[in-house]
Amino acid sequence: MYKYDNYDQAMVDARVAEFRDQITRRIAGDMTEDQFKPLRLMNGLYLQLHAYMLRVAIPYGTLDSRQMRMLAHIARKYDRDYGHFTTRQNIQYNWIKLEDCADILEELATVEMHAIQTSGNCIRNISSDQYAGAAADEVTDPRPWAELLRQWSTFHPEFSYLPRKFKIAVIASSEDRAAMRLHDIGLELIRQDGELGARVFVGGGMGRTPMIAPEINPFVKADDLLSYLEACLRVYNRYGRRDNIYKARIKILIHEIGADAYRRQVAEEFAHVKTLGIDPPLAELERISAFFAPPAYDAANVEPDRNDPDFALWLDQNVKPHKQAGYAIVNISLKPIGGIPGDATSTQIDVMADLAEKYSFDELRVTHAQNIVLPYVAKRDLYSVWQALREAELADANLDLISDIIACPGLDYCSLANARSIPVAQKIATRFADMDRQRDLGELKLKISGCINACGHHHAGHIGILGVDKKGVENYQLTFGGSGAEDVSIGKIIGPGFDEDGVVDAVEKATEVYKALREGDERFVDTYRRVGLEPFKEAIYG
Amino acid sequence: MKLLTGNDLVSGAVTWWTGNGWSLHVEDAADVGEHGEAILHAEEGARRVNAPYIIDALPTGDGPRPAHIKDRIRALGPTVRTDLTLKPADPAAGDWII
Numbered sequence: 352m353y354k355y356d357n358y359d360q361a362m363v364d365a366r367v368a369e370f371r372d373q374i375t376r377r378i379a380g381d382m383t384e385d386q387f388k389p390l391r392l393m394n395g396l397y398l399q400l401h402a403y404m405l406r407v408a409i410p411y412g413t414l415d416s417r418q419m420r421m422l423a424h425i426a427r428k429y430d431r432d433y434g435h436f437t438t439r440q441n442i443q444y445n446w447i448k449l450e451d452c453a454d455i456l457e458e459l460a461t462v463e464m465h466a467i468q469t470s471g472n473c474i475r476n477i478s479s480d481q482y483a484g485a486a487a488d489e490v491t492d493p494r495p496w497a498e499l500l501r502q503w504s505t506f507h508p509e510f511s512y513l514p515r516k517f518k519i520a521v522i523a524s525s526e527d528r529a530a531m532r533l534h535d536i537g538l539e540l541i542r543q544d545g546e547l548g549a550r551v552f553v554g555g556g557m558g559r560t561p562m563i564a565p566e567i568n569p570f571v572k573a574d575d576l577l578s579y580l581e582a583c584l585r586v587y588n589r590y591g592r593r594d595n596i597y598k599a600r601i602k603i604l605i606h607e608i609g610a611d612a613y614r615r616q617v618a619e620e621f622a623h624v625k626t627l628g629i630d631p632p633l634a635e636l637e638r639i640s641a642f643f644a645p646p647a648y649d650a651a652n653v654e655p656d657r658n659d660p661d662f663a664l665w666l667d668q669n670v671k672p673h674k675q676a677g678y679a680i681v682n683i684s685l686k687p688i689g690g691i692p693g694d695a696t697s698t699q700i701d702v703m704a705d706l707a708e709k710y711s712f713d714e715l716r717v718t719h720a721q722n723i724v725l726p727y728v729a730k731r732d733l734y735s736v737w738q739a740l741r742e743a744e745l746a747d748a749n750l751d752l753i754s755d756i757i758a759c760p761g762l763d764y765c766s767l768a769n770a771r772s773i774p775v776a777q778k779i780a781t782r783f784a785d786m787d788r789q790r791d792l793g794e795l796k797l798k799i800s801g802c803i804n805a806c807g808h809h810h811a812g813h814i815g816i817l818g819v820d821k822k823g824v825e826n827y828q829l830t831f832g833g834s835g836a837e838d839v840s841i842g843k844i845i846g847p848g849f850d851e852d853g854v855v856d857a858v859e860k861a862t863e864v865y866k867a868l869r870e871g872d873e874r875f876v877d878t879y880r881r882v883g884l885e886p887f888k889e890a891i892y893g
Numbered sequence: 894m895k896l897l898t899g900n901d902l903v904s905g906a907v908t909w910w911t912g913n914g915w916s917l918h919v920e921d922a923a924d925v926g927e928h929g930e931a932i933l934h935a936e937e938g939a940r941r942v943n944a945p946y947i948i949d950a951l952p953t954g955d956g957p958r959p960a961h962i963k964d965r966i967r968a969l970g971p972t973v974r975t976d977l978t979l980k981p982a983d984p985a986a987g988d989w990i991i
Contacts, residue, residue, distance in 0.1 A: 378903060380940045398944060400967050402905035431977060446977075448904045691973055762963060763971035771966075773973045823961055 352415055352714060353498045353642040355463045362506065363460045366467060370394045371453035378450065393473075395466025396452055399766050403447040406469040407459060411479035411497035411521070412440030412717040414464075419704035419715055421462045423697040429455050434700065436685060436693040438757060438808055439518070440478050440717040441469055445764055467505060472513045474504035474584075478520045480528045481716040484643060485726040487674040490542050493523040495640040496549075496576070499631065502639075503577055510584050514591035515599035517584070518556070530719060530811055530835030532564045533557055535601050536583060538576075547573040553583055553613065554605035557805035561841045562602040565610040567617065575621075577630045582620035586613065645675070646712035646727055652677035653731035662737050664786070665748040670733065681711070681725040681736060682718075684747040684755060688784045689777050692758040693721030695745075702743040710736050719808075719835075720757055722750070752789040753797055753862070754780035757808050761801030761818060762825070768801035770818025770825035771851075775799055778855045783862075792862055795875045796834070811835035813876040814861065815842040816854060827854040831861070831887060832879050845884055846892055857891045864890045894924040894952055896959065897932055898967065899945030907967045908942060915942060917979065919968035920956030958989070965990040 355363070370390070377387040391397075395406040407422070414422075422442055426434045429451045430444040437443055447455070459465055468476050479497045480486065500519060504510065510517070520531045523540035531537035537552040548570045555564025571579045587601045590608070605613045657663040671680040683703060686692050695703070703723055707715045710732045711725035718724060728736055740746040749755045756779065759765065761772030776799055783789050798812030802819075809815030815830035826848040833842030849857055862875070864887050869878045879887065896919075897910035908915040910932060912923035925932055929947040936942045949960040959965050970978030972987050980986040 378940075384937075384943055398900060398905060400963070401907055401970060402900070446905075450903050762966060763973050768963075771972060773971075777973065825962065 352413060353410075353494075353639065359463070360460075363463070363465050363467075366394070366465065367453060367456045367460050370456060374449060374453050389471070391452075392470040393467070394452075394456065395469035396447070396449075397470065399445065399760075399764055400762075401764065402445065403449055403452070404443055404445050404764070405447045405452060405455060405466060406437070406441050406443040407464060407466050408469050408476045409441050409464075409717050410501050411477050411483070411494055412481055412719075413479075413483075413494060414715055414717070415713045416704040416708035416715070418462045418464055419700055419707065421459060421464065423700035423704065425455055425458065426697040426700065433694050433696045435691075435760065436695065436717050436721050436723070438719050438721060438759070438806060439469075439476055440481075440719055441476060442717070445760070470516075472515050472517075473511050474507065474513075474517045474519060477501050477504070478518070478529055478534070478719060480522045480524060481718040481724045482528060482671065482680055482726065483523070483716075484645070485673050485675075485678075485680050486524050486526075487672055488526055489523040489674075491523050491540055491547060492640075492643050493521045493540055494643045495636065496523075496538070496540060496573075497521045498639050498642070499577070499636070500580070503580075503629075510588065513584070513588055514593045515596070515601075517587075517601065519580075525837060527835070527837040527839070528718075530808065530839075532839045533561075533808075533811060533835055534564065536580065537564050540573075541570070543570050549573070549576055551579065551583070553617075554602040554610070556600055556602045557808060557810045558600065559597060559803040559805075560600075560603065560606075561805070561810040562606060563839050563841065564602070565605065567610060567614050574630055575625065578624045578627070579617070579621050581624045581629060582617045585620050585624070586616045590616075646714075648675050648678060648727075649729055650677070651729070651731065653729070655730050655733045659734070661741075661748075662734060664790075665737055665746055666733065668748040668752070668790070669750045673727070675727075677730055679728050679730050679733060681728045681733070682750045683723040683725065683740060683745050684749055685722050685745075686749055686755045686780065687744060687747050688754055688780045690780075691773050692756050692776050695723075699743050699745055702739065702745065706736055706739055720755065722755070748786065749789060751794045751796065753783050753792055753795040754789060755796075756780060757796075757798040757812070759800050759802075759807035761799075761807075765801060765806075767804055768818065769803075769820035770801050770827065772799040772801040772807055772816075772818060775816060775818070775827060775851060775854060778851070779858055782855055782859060792865070793872070793874055795862075797858070798833075808835060809833070810841050811839075812842055813874070813879070814858060816858075819848065821848070825851060827851065829854060829857055829861075829891075831884065832876060834876060838876075843884070845888055860890045861887050894950050894957060895926060895929050896922045896948050896950045896957055897925045897929050897936075897945060898922070898948060898964065899933075899937075899942035902940055902943040905943075909968075910936070910942075910945075919959065922950070922957050924952075924957075962990065
């Protein structure tokens with residue numbers, strides 16, 4: 352894992368001191384809320400329905416046990432003993448007091464953490480593949496590149512006041528586990544004739560106008576990548592709309608001028624930027640990459656004993672192949688039946704930290720699906736890990752099944768939401784609580800957003816649910832056919848919305864149609880794509 | 894009836910204008926009638942409340958009930974964590990929201 356150098360630490364410490372002073376002045380009345388709001392947002396501090404909410408950055412979702420324990424400590428000392436892992440691989444706390452915020456950030460800084468780039472119209476926390484460094488199918492480890500982008504983007508003076516927020520994802524596998532093409536910029540690291548570079552996709556996103564990012568460049572050499580991204584951002588910064596918040600994302604710019612025109616302008620800008628010498632020298636890349644060297648794997652390859660049937664089910668569902676023989680990737684579900692997607696208590700966070708330290712070379716990942724990954728677990732240790740997870744109520748074997756639901760905080764917490772997301776997720780998970788039934792349905796990605804901002808990624812759900820406000824009453828629209836993976840697609844609304852119980856019934860009817868029409872091992876989304884909407888619509892609306 | 898609500902500047906807690914101060918409990922809220930804007934500006938200026946706004950509510954035997962579900966959730970707490978609501982001992986308290 353990357354470790355701060357003196358510059359990194361000094362920058363974070365200085366930011367904490369600056370924000371402490373700003374908080375003091377706000378409480379003393381030397382600043383109005385209008386003056387203070389952009390400053391607190393630059394430090395990840397929102398005002399939500401019930402209290403202040405602090406969103407803490409977890410760069411590319413990677414952290415160590417010391418950092419994870421700090422997150423538990425913050426939950427225990429300053430919040431209400433839990434945290435909520437988010438779809439941008441971050442964590443947020445829902446009950447923060449303004450007067451505590453500087454102390455929290457100071458404590459976070461002691462373990463190289465902060466809340467920078469978790470809000471505001473800047474380049475947000477870089478996201479990546481949660482299996483980075485462990486995936487058998489990656490062409491290179493994307494984390495050094497994500498870290499390079501973090502350093503490039505943090506406090507970038509030219510990009511601190513963009514027309515709108517800007518999200519970048521980096522992957523290095525053909526299997527997309529990071530919803531890469533639904534980002535403002537998606538990078539897929541590839542090799543072409545042995546040379547490392549990136550496919551560059553620009554202009555994707557969810558929100559009220561979902562768009563799949565078009566490919567702007569099929570291969571940008573690694574040596575040119577920062578210059579090329581700088582050019583991409585410059586064109587956006589120059590021409591992105593600032594007069595209408597709903598038209599300000601780069602996806603709107605590219606949609607309006609066309610991908611070809613944007614590509615040409617980026618090429619012209621790149622020709623200039625490349626002369627500025629901002630691409631890092633090889634020595635700096637090697638310095639960063641050294642932090643992500645493979646761990647000292649044990650040569651032993653001991654297959655786990657599958658005699659315990661519950662353990663075997665968990666192995667089959669939540670444990671994924673590793674590029675290193677004798678090792679596995681463990682997915683910890685934060686989606687217990689009837690629980691709150693992405694929430695974990697301080698005790699559970701500590702348990703995961705302990706397991707990472709003992710069994711996963713001291714490393715964890717947060718996934719955009721609001722789960723946790725232990726990326727380097729020896730197969731011989733899997734049973735011990737599972738037992739500890741089960742003890743902590745963290746052993747649900749439901750990865751990628753219908754109860755592994757992405758849900759935003761919704762109207763229970765969020766001041767932007769129009770409807771509650773979490774109770775719908777809980778009711779659906781409870782309706783499908785029978786694990787045999789869930790496994791029979793197979794991979795079914797269900798995602799719920801409580802408003803059109805789509806923090807719950809409903810556009811990318813095989814089944815998506817969007818909560819809306821219908822004359823003061825919660826109403827839920829269903830979408831089918833979305834995907835955030837390599838088969839990326841935007842879901843389509845199937846018809847009129849439902850009330851809270853009605854949408855659960857509709858989801859159940861959809862699964863019955865799927866079971867009746869599926870062929871072979873076809874997934875729900877594949878059956879939908881093959882047969883179309885009509886059979887589903889007929890069953891749901893009659 | 895009209896209520897004035899906001900968040901406490903320091904703690905962030907949801908607060909309700911009672912007629913002569915701020916309370917955490919919506920049942921203490923007073924009808925501000927046509928005076929909401931004036932109170933709002935005075936209280937915000939005095940840093941006794943953050944991000945105040947005026948809402949519609951209905952009078953009931955148990956006190957005012959905000960007209961919109963968002964404000965009812967603000968008043969009681971998240972419906973999915975009854976242990977964190979202002980009335981954790983009352984299992985039926987959540988029914989008031991829906």
